[in-house]
Amino acid sequence: MSITNDILRARATGSVWLWLAAVALPLLLIAPAFWNGYPLLQWDTGGYLARWYEGYLVPSRSTVFGLYLHMGESSSFWLNLAVQSLATLWLLQLTLRVLGLMQTFRFVAISLLLILSTALPWLASMLLTDIFAGLSVLSLFILVIGGYRISGIERSSLFAFTAFAAATHSATLGVLFGLCAAGWLVRPLLGKRIPLAGLAHGSLTIVAGGAMLVMANHALSGQWAWTPGGYGVAFGRMMQDGIVARYLRDHCPRESFKLCPYRNELPATADEFLWGNSMFNRLGRFEGMNDEMSYIVVHSLADYPAWQAGAALRAMGQQLLHVATGEGTNGWIPHTYGIIERYIPAQLAPMRAARQQHWDIDFDDVNWLHVPVALASMLALVALLGHALAIRRLDELTLLGATVTLALLGNAFICAVISGPHDRYGARMVWLATFVVLTALARAFGRDDPADDASAAA
Template identity: 70%
Template sequence: MINTQILRARLTDTRSVWAATIAIPLLLLAPAFWNGYPLLQWDTGGYLARWYEGYLVPSRSTVFGIYLHVGEDSSFWLNLGIQALATLWILQLTLRVLDLARPARLVAISLALIATTALPWIASMLLTDIFAGLSVLALFVLVMCGAKISTLEKWILFVFTAFSAATHSATLAVLLGLCCVGWAVRPWLGRPIPFAGLALGSLTIVAGAAMLLAANFALSGQLAWTPGGYGVAFGRMLQDGIVTQYLRDHCASQNLKLCPYRDELPPTADDFLWGHSMFDTLGRFQGLNDEMGFIAVRALAEYPAWQAEAALAATARQLSSVATGEGSSGWLPHTYGIIERYIPAQAARMHAARQQRWRLDFTAVNRIHVPVAFASMVLVVMLFSRGLWQRRRDDITLLAGTVTLALLGNAAICGVISGPHDRYGARIVWIATFVVLLAAAKALSARDADELGAP
């Protein structure tokens, strides 16, 4: 009788696992299914074109461009399938290393994330954003919980984290920052941060950088980093008024191309770099990159207090910029043009999608997503702070600390260099919601264990 009950329980668990394995990825891709085509964004076209154009473009990873090219014949559904399955795998792996692995729990937490965060929207999109949050979780498991996973899982995580780092410079910078903090605090924390795990995690950054350099060389013939750092930083300084002030202070003594336009500069970096501005007239990045770098470096040295104040303000604004859907509703002419030019067989399907018929509106979605994001950020900081106060080094405290640092690092890197954008916040803040749900599951599990053990 007991054996029959055990067999039935195992059969039920097996069915639950298979149900979760099928249902969760499908729900993660529900926005794309509803749309009738993978979701696109302003930047998608720049990544798609890397395979075809054979030269480097600012802030457009060739590694991610190659990844998209691999899925072209499937109308990019292969890419979305990889993104959904990677999400499911890392979610369940995180639950497993925290001793919370139950199919019902995985389903409940996944459904909560799908219903209240940007996760299904970024999983359904042809953009690097899905890898920003997943790579933080992957790095945590790889560094902190290596003893709880198999050798095969460890190496898959290694490759995944390295690939994620190579897809976007901001993601690489966040992961690098987390590793640096790990090395800095390890002398005080000791055993909770294994040396071998931290070394392996740090090597993912090296591997990601090598992957990007190799892809750049393969596609462009240049052994060089993806360009655009100075241009993006220049744009943020322009937006803060620093560039205008520098030109007014120095145009009398310095022969700069932008001097004739010093009183006509657009109000935002996006208007300057991607709108129809004097940036186009002066040759875009090819014509202005050196000058933008010159001004950015000189302005940093000349106005240190102003720069520090602007950086703090940008970081704070980025922390509060978490709405879903930026750059993916409305007209996306560059991305449309790239698909029409290089993948014309897909043009009809793309234009038939709901997104391209202006049926994508995130107003109602963000009435849920934004409050949940703010509450999650507050709660994850509280979880970390409580752990520090009580001098606890349990897995939830360490994960909450990792996510808190990742959120702060992401806000500082993206806000200070690129300027605050909702997209940069939405792509990573969902992991704070995930940690809060894990903490709640851990607390409920501990309570149930106490009740079972009570006389």
């Protein structure tokens, strides 16, 4: 009788924890938005919001993500934040379950530490694609490594989620493609550690995501086309590295480029060139300059291969250190304000009343914690992988650590080489390293949930 009472008490305690987690964690994940009084906005948010209304393609703005935002407009976008919060918690607990480490207290503790010490709640509270970059790495990992351990409904949901995430941003699709390619390369060495069916299933999400993007582009613009703008963004990064100025100096005497008259007054940064008041505006922006920019990008790669390789490696290294939270989330985002005013006027009053629009958000204090945690997490992740290799332990947690490491490197390479180093690109991925480290610590030092122990005893 005593044992039965202990079991019942343990189960009751576990149920309380579970209910508290179910209610509190989704709200805590979007606490920054509640504090702000409105979902957080960013420089790029307006470009995505406008896709439904403008009906044409613009550089680097996914129509798929634009449609996703449009679905939440009637709720003042709180529906979108609810989706982002619940998807985050779903993938965290599903990852722990696939690793054999899902216990209520452990899940709650890890989630709370991520909320307190990383950019995760700020990403979940923002109307931007960035939250899906990190989550898609977890969903792809579960689909490939643990797909056989979850239900058919969960597998289908993971497939749809990963494909959607891939379609929200070309860099996210690139990272996922790189992870699948790495999986195929190492599978002959790892064998059953990477199930063939799971790898094939995961790889198909990339195809589905690409098809989803092209179909959405056609539905909104009438064009069977990929999202434009890749050459223009890459051109900006090469200009920032001095490669464009050198190319123009070498070729303007013989070739007539629109930029030749401006070759000695190019802006110092890609952001200033593409998004500031530069000659790029006077020359027709992407529509007027795309052919010239793509020509210079391709031919400068051939003319200066060593310079390009060195610049890419330096930018990648710098990107790994750019991990601060909040880049572009301030009061100066006039384009996004203009899009909301033009197309969603009902949102003007709550948007203007938010703290962000009154410049009341300061990320300096937040980053006193976030940046050290992010950098320490990446170092600890490398140490964990080194230890696993030293003792020849290749379990699923080690595979997750390797996956996250490759994702961080791939993200740093793609974003830095194409766009140049930005804190935003690092912050959207580096919380994954903290998650892996916390999970490893929980496995090493944590105890099982009493309710789970009681269930096992019963």
